[in-house]
Amino acid sequence: MPKRPTSADVAVEAGVSRTTVSFVMNERTDVKIPEKTRRRVQQAAARLGYHPHGPARQLAGGRTHIIALVMRQSPEQIAGDAVLAETLRGLASAARAGGFRVLVEPLAPDGLEQTYTALLRAQHADGLVISGPRVDDPSLVDLMRDEFPIVLQGRLPGVAITSVDVDNVAGARGAVDHLISLGHRRIACITNAPVMYTAAQERLEGYRLALQAAGIAQDPDLVAEGLFDAPSGRAAMVGLLARTSFGAVFVGSDVVALGAIGALREAGRRVPDDVSVVGFDDIPLAAYFDPPLTTVRLPAFELGQAAGRTLLDRIADRVVPERTLLPTELIVRASTAPPAAA
Amino acid sequence: MPKRPTSADVAVEAGVSRTTVSFVMNERTDVKIPEKTRRRVQQAAARLGYHPHGPARQLAGGRTHIIALVMRQSPEQIAGDAVLAETLRGLASAARAGGFRVLVEPLAPDGLEQTYTALLRAQHADGLVISGPRVDDPSLVDLMRDEFPIVLQGRLPGVAITSVDVDNVAGARGAVDHLISLGHRRIACITNAPVMYTAAQERLEGYRLALQAAGIAQDPDLVAEGLFDAPSGRAAMVGLLARTSFGAVFVGSDVVALGAIGALREAGRRVPDDVSVVGFDDIPLAAYFDPPLTTVRLPAFELGQAAGRTLLDRIADRVVPERTLLPTELIVRASTAPPAAA
DNA sequence: ACGCGTTACTGACGCGCGTTAGTCGACCAC
DNA sequence: GTGGTCGACTAACGCGCGTCAGTAACGCGT
Numbered sequence: 036m037p038k039r040p041t042s043a044d045v046a047v048e049a050g051v052s053r054t055t056v057s058f059v060m061n062e063r064t065d066v067k068i069p070e071k072t073r074r075r076v077q078q079a080a081a082r083l084g085y086h087p088h089g090p091a092r093q094l095a096g097g098r099t100h101i102i103a104l105v106m107r108q109s110p111e112q113i114a115g116d117a118v119l120a121e122t123l124r125g126l127a128s129a130a131r132a133g134g135f136r137v138l139v140e141p142l143a144p145d146g147l148e149q150t151y152t153a154l155l156r157a158q159h160a161d162g163l164v165i166s167g168p169r170v171d172d173p174s175l176v177d178l179m180r181d182e183f184p185i186v187l188q189g190r191l192p193g194v195a196i197t198s199v200d201v202d203n204v205a206g207a208r209g210a211v212d213h214l215i216s217l218g219h220r221r222i223a224c225i226t227n228a229p230v231m232y233t234a235a236q237e238r239l240e241g242y243r244l245a246l247q248a249a250g251i252a253q254d255p256d257l258v259a260e261g262l263f264d265a266p267s268g269r270a271a272m273v274g275l276l277a278r279t280s281f282g283a284v285f286v287g288s289d290v291v292a293l294g295a296i297g298a299l300r301e302a303g304r305r306v307p308d309d310v311s312v313v314g315f316d317d318i319p320l321a322a323y324f325d326p327p328l329t330t331v332r333l334p335a336f337e338l339g340q341a342a343g344r345t346l347l348d349r350i351a352d353r354v355v356p357e358r359t360l361l362p363t364e365l366i367v368r369a370s371t372a373p374p375a376a377a
Numbered sequence: 378m379p380k381r382p383t384s385a386d387v388a389v390e391a392g393v394s395r396t397t398v399s400f401v402m403n404e405r406t407d408v409k410i411p412e413k414t415r416r417r418v419q420q421a422a423a424r425l426g427y428h429p430h431g432p433a434r435q436l437a438g439g440r441t442h443i444i445a446l447v448m449r450q451s452p453e454q455i456a457g458d459a460v461l462a463e464t465l466r467g468l469a470s471a472a473r474a475g476g477f478r479v480l481v482e483p484l485a486p487d488g489l490e491q492t493y494t495a496l497l498r499a500q501h502a503d504g505l506v507i508s509g510p511r512v513d514d515p516s517l518v519d520l521m522r523d524e525f526p527i528v529l530q531g532r533l534p535g536v537a538i539t540s541v542d543v544d545n546v547a548g549a550r551g552a553v554d555h556l557i558s559l560g561h562r563r564i565a566c567i568t569n570a571p572v573m574y575t576a577a578q579e580r581l582e583g584y585r586l587a588l589q590a591a592g593i594a595q596d597p598d599l600v601a602e603g604l605f606d607a608p609s610g611r612a613a614m615v616g617l618l619a620r621t622s623f624g625a626v627f628v629g630s631d632v633v634a635l636g637a638i639g640a641l642r643e644a645g646r647r648v649p650d651d652v653s654v655v656g657f658d659d660i661p662l663a664a665y666f667d668p669p670l671t672t673v674r675l676p677a678f679e680l681g682q683a684a685g686r687t688l689l690d691r692i693a694d695r696v697v698p699e700r701t702l703l704p705t706e707l708i709v710r711a712s713t714a715p716p717a718a719a
Numbered sequence: 720a721c722g723c724g725t726t727a728c729t730g731a732c733g734c735g736c737g738t739t740a741g742t743c744g745a746c747c748a749c
Numbered sequence: 750g751t752g753g754t755c756g757a758c759t760a761a762c763g764c765g766c767g768t769c770a771g772t773a774a775c776g777c778g779t
Contacts, residue, residue, distance in 0.1 A: 039498070041765055052729045057767060067726070086498040090441060091765035093432035094734050101480070110466065114677075115661050119462045120455050127483045136501070138443070138480050141469045156381070156428040159478070265665040293665045300667065319457050323607040323635045325642065325667045335456075383735055394759045399737060409756065433735035436764050 040083040049079035056080075060087060093158075102130055102346055103138040103160035105151055108167040110143060115264045115290055117318035118335035122188070125339025126164060133347040135161075144169065155183045162346045164188055169231050184349040188342045190233050190358065197349060199342040199359040203234050206331040206363035207241025210313040211285050213329070213365055215249045217373045219283040219311060222246065223257040225271045225295055227287030227315065230260075238287040238315060257281060261291035268294025276302050282374040283311035289318045289330055296324065296370075307372035317366055327368035334361055382425040391421035398422075402429060435500075444472055444688055445480040445502035447493055450509040452485060457606045457632055459660035460677035464530070467681025468506060475689040477503075486511065497525045504688045506530055511573050526691040530684045532575050532700065539691060541684040541701040545576050548673040548705035549583025552655040553627050555671070555707055557591045559715045561625040561653060564588065565599040567613045567637055569629030569657065572602075580629040580657060599623060603633035610636025618644050624652060624716040631656035631663045631672055638666065638712075649714035659708050669710035676703055 042060070046053040051072065058066050059076040079085075093099045104126060106113065113119060127137045138160055142151055151174055154160050162184035168175065168191050178185060179196050187198040214222050224242045228235040239258070246253060256279045259271035268291035275281070276298065286292035292314035296306055304310050306326055314321060314330035321328040341359055348355045384402070388395040393414065400408050401418040421427075435441045446468060448455065455461060469479045480502055484493050493516055496502050504526035510517065510533050521527060521538050529540040556564050566584045570577040581600070588595060598621045601613035610633035617623070618640065628634035634656035638648055646652050648668055656663060656672035663670040683701055690697045 043765080053766080054729055054731095054768075055727090058728090061767080066728090069727075072727080084498075086495060088436075088765050089499040089501040090432045090435035091734095092767075094430075094436050094736085094764090095766040095768080097734080097767090099432060113466050114463045116462060117459060120458060120465075123462075123481065124452065124455050124483050127481060136480055136482065138478055139465065139469060140478065141466050153428060156426075157431045158381075159431040265662060269665075290662065293662055297665050297667070320607060320632065320635055320662065323611075323639050325639070385735080395736080396738080396759055396761095397757085400758090403737080408758090411757075414757080430735050433764095434737070436734090436766090437736040437738080439737090439764080 039088075040085045042085070042087065044083055045076065045080050045085050048083060049076045051076060099158060099161050100135050101138050101160045102126075102135050102162045102164060102343070102350075103140050103154050105154070105163055105165045106139065106141045106167060107144055107165060107169065107172065108141075109263075112167065112263045113141065117290060117320070118316060118333060121335035122166070122339035122342075125336035125341075126343045127339075128336075129340045129343025129347065133343075135343075135347065137343075144172070152178050162186070162350045164342045164346055166342075168233070171231065184346060186342050186346040186349065188338065190237075192233065195357070197345060197355055197357055199338065199345050200234075200361070201333050201338055201363055202360040203237035203363075204241040204244065205360075206315065206333070206365075207238040207285065207287070208245045209241075209363070209365045210315065210329075210331050211242050211245035212249075213367065214283045214285065214311060214313060214371065215245060215251070217283075217311065217371060219374055220251055221257070221281040221283070222251070223259070223275050223279070223281040223284040225259045225261045225268060225275070225284060225286045225291060227261050227291055228263055235261075235287060242285055254279070261287060261294075263288070263290070265290055265294030265297070268292060269298045271295065272298035273302075276304075281310070283313070283371070285313045285315075287315050289314035289316045289321045289324075289328060292328060292330075293324060307370050308375060311371040311374075313371055321366075322368065324370070326370045329368045329371040330366050332364040332366050334363070337361055381430075382427045384427070384429070386425055387418065387422050387427050390425055391418045393418060441500060441503050442476055443478050443480050443502045444468075444504045444506060444685070444692075445482050445496050447496070447505055447507045448481065448483045448509060449486055449507060449511065449514065450483075451605075454509065454605045455483065459632060459662070460658060460675060463677035464508070464681035464684075467678035467683075468685040469681075470678075471682040471685025471689065475685075477685075477689065479685075486514070494520050504528070504692045506684045506688055508684075510575070513573065526688060528684050528688040528691065530680065532579075534575065534578075537699070539687060539697055539699055541680065541687050542576075542703070543675050543680055543705055544702040545579035545705075546583040546586065547702075548657065548675070548707075549580040549627065549629070550587045551583075551705070551707045552657065552671075552673050553584050553587035554591075555709065556625045556627065556653060556655060556713065557587060557593070559625075559653065559713060561716050562593055563599070563623040563625070564593070565601070565617050565621070565623040565626040567601045567603045567610060567617070567626060567628045567633060569603050569633055570605055577603075577629060584627055596621070603629060603636075605630070605632070607632055607636030607639070610634060611640045613637065614640035615644075618646075625654070625713070626652060627655045627657075629657050631658045631660045631666075631670060634670060634672075635666060649712050650717060653713040653716075655713055663708075664710065666712070668712045671710045671713040672708050674706040674708050676705070679703055 042056045046056045130137050166188040190198040226235045230236045261267045272295035314328045317330045317332035384398045388398045472479050506528050508530040532540040568577045572578045603609045614637035656670045659672045659674035
C-alpha cells in the first residue's frame with residue numbers, strides 16, 4: 036500500500052521547501068510567489084495526488100473548518116419535520132461556500148447534555164448552530180458564557196445569543212389577517228407545539244395580534260395545543276369541535292393541520308365550505324392536500340443558509356446582527372373561503 | 378482568556394507523566410494502572426476541565442472517528458424525501474454508539490465530483506455512507522478501487538460495494554399481492570423515480586413478479602414513471618387515465634401517490650371505490666391522507682442505523698455481509714378495497 | 720566599497736496527542 | 750548477593766502541517 040503523499044513529498048518533487056508548498060496550497064496573498072513556482076508546486080501536487088491532511092492542518096492551524104448542527108428536537112419531532120432536510124441543505128450550502136463542512140449532532144432533550152459542549156471544547160467544531168431550542172435548555176447558558184460562536188435557529192427569549200429565525204409573528208398575523216379579510220370572526224387556533232417552544236409562542240402571538248387589530252375579542256376556548264404531528268392536530272380539533280364553534284382555524288403547522296382536517300372530515304365539516312383552514316410551513320405536500328392548503332411559506336433552505344452564514348461571520352469575528360428574521364409569504368390555496376352565509 | 382488545558386497540564390496536576398494521562402484517558406486495558414493513580418488523573422482532569430483535543434488525537438492516532446454521509450440526491454429529492462431526516466437520525470445513533478460522529482455532505486449529481494473523494498483522501502472521515510446512488514455515478518468506481526470503507530445505502534447493480542437497503546422487491550411484491558388478493562387484475566404502477574435509480578428498478582421488479590406469479594399478463598401501458606414528488610405523480614396518473622383503464626395502482630412512493638390520488642380525484646374517480654391505491658415508504662402523513670393510505674412501511678431509522686453499523690464494522694476491519702436487506706411491512710389502511718362489482 | 724531595500728524563498732519550532740522502547744524499584748527464588 | 754520477573758510508570762519520537770523569523774541573492778543609488 037503506497038503511503039499517502041505529504042507536503043514534504045510535494046516539496047521534494049517540486050524542488051522547493053515545504054513552507055513554499057504550504058504557501059501555494061493555501062493561496063496566501065500576503066506572500067509573493069512568482070507564477071512559475073506556483074505552477075511547479077501545483078503540478079507536483081497533482082502528479083503525486085496530494086491532498087492536505089485535514090487533522091494535521093486543524094492541529095497546526097487551530098481551526099477545524101467544521102460547524103456542527105445540534106438538533107435538540109425529540110425523535111418524533113425529527114421524523115415529522117418535513118422541512119428539516121431542506122434546512123440542513125441550506126446550512127451545508129452556506130458552509131461549503133465558506134470552506135466549511137457540517138457535522139450533525141442529534142441530541143434529544145433528555146439526553147446527555149454534556150456531549151454537546153464537548154463538541155466545542157474538544158475543538159471538533161469551530162461553531163454551533165442549535166436548532167429546536169427550548170426555553171428550559173440548561174446547557175446553553177453554560178456555553179454562551181464562554182463566548183463560543185453559537186447561532187440559534189429559533190429564538191430564545193431572555194437569552195442574548197445570536198439567532199436566526201423566520202418571522203413567526205408576522206407570518207401568523209398575515210395568515211389570520213387573511214381569514215379576517217375573508218369575513219371570518221370566529222377563528223380558532225391550534226398551535227404547532229407546546230408554548231415551551233418559542234416558535235409556537237410567536238405564532239400564537241401573531242394570531243392574537245391579528246384578532247386584536249381587528250377588534251375581535253379573544254376566546255381562550257378557541258385555542259388548542261398541537262404537538263408537532265398529525266395525530267395531535269386531530270386530537271386538538273376534536274377538542275375544539277366539542278367545546279365551541281368557529282368558521283376558520285389557523286394551525287401553526289401544515290402537518291398538524293392535516294390531522295385537524297382529518298378530524299373535521301370525520302365530524303362532517305367540509306373544508307373550506309364549513310371551516311377554513313390555514314397552515315404554516317408550506318411543506319411540499321401542502322399543495323396536494325384535499326383541499327390544497329392555504330399556508331404560510333417558511334423559507335427552509337434560506338433559513339439554513341442564513342444560519343450558516345451568520346455563524347461563519349461570527350467565527351470570523353465579523354459583526355453580526357443579534358437577530359435575523361426571514362420574511363414569510365402567505366400562499367393562498369383552496370382551504371380558505373368566505374364564511375358560509377349564516 | 379485562559380488557555381485550554383492540555384494533557385501536559387493534567388499530568389503536572391496529577392503528578393504523573395503525560396503518557397500515563399493518555400493511558401487513563403483512553404482507558405487502555407493492556408497497560409496496568411492501579412486504581413489509585415487512575416482516580417488521581419481523572420480528578421485532575423475534571424478539576425482543570427480538560428477535554429482531549431480532537432484534531433490532535435486524530436493526527437496522532439490516524440483515526441478521525443467521523444463518518445460522512447454523502448447525499449447524491451438532487452435538491453428537489455432532498456426537499457421531498459420525508460424519511461431522510463429519520464434515516465440520518467438512525468445513522469447518527471449508530472455512529473454515536475461506536476464513538477463516531479456524522480458529517481453530512483450534500484452533493485448534487487451535477488456537482489463537483491471531486492470534493493467527495495477528497496473527504497476520504499484528506500482524512501476528514503474514516504468512512505462514507507453514500508445515499509441515493511445512481512447507476513451512472515462515476516466517482517464511485519474510482520473510490521472503491523482504493524478500498525476505502527464505503528457503504529451504499531441503496532444498491533448499485535454490478536458494483537461490488539457493501540450495501541444496505543430495504544427489500545424493495547419483496548415490499549413491492551407484497552403490496553401488489555395485496556391488491557391481487559383483493560381481486561384486482563388490472564393493476565397499474567407508477568414508479569417513484571426513473572429506473573436509473575436502483576430503488577425504482579427494484580420496486581418495479583417486485584410489481585412484475587407479483588403479476589407474473591398470479592398469471593396476469595404485463596401491459597406496458599399500465600406503467601408510468603414518477604419523479605420523487607407529488608406533481609410528477611399527478612402527471613403520471615393523468616397519463617395513465619388517458620391511455621388505459623385499471624382498478625388499482627401501486628405507486629413506488631407515498632409522496633408520488635398523493636399526487637396520483639389528486640389526479641384521480643380531479644378525474645372524478647374515488648379511492649378506493651373506483652381505484653385502489655398502495656403507496657411505499659409509510660411517511661408519517663400517510664395515515665392522514667384522504668383516504669388513509671395503504672402502504673409499505675420502510676424502516677427509515679433502522680435503515681440508517683444498519684448503514685452506520687455496517688460502516689463501523691468495515692472501518693474496524695470486521696467481516697460484513699456484502700448486502701444487507703431490511704424487511705418491509707405492508708400497512709393496510711383505507712385506500713385499498715376489492716374492485717367495484719363490474 | 721557600502722548601505723538599504725526588495726524579492727523569493729527556507730529552517731525550524733510548535734500544535735496536542737498516541738505510542739514504543741525503555742527505566743526503575745520492589746519482590747522473590749536460590 | 751545475584752539473576753530474574755513483574756508492576757508501574759516515563760522519555761522521547763513522530764503524526765503533517767502552519768507560520769515566524771530569518772537569509773541569500775540581487776538591484777540600485779552614492
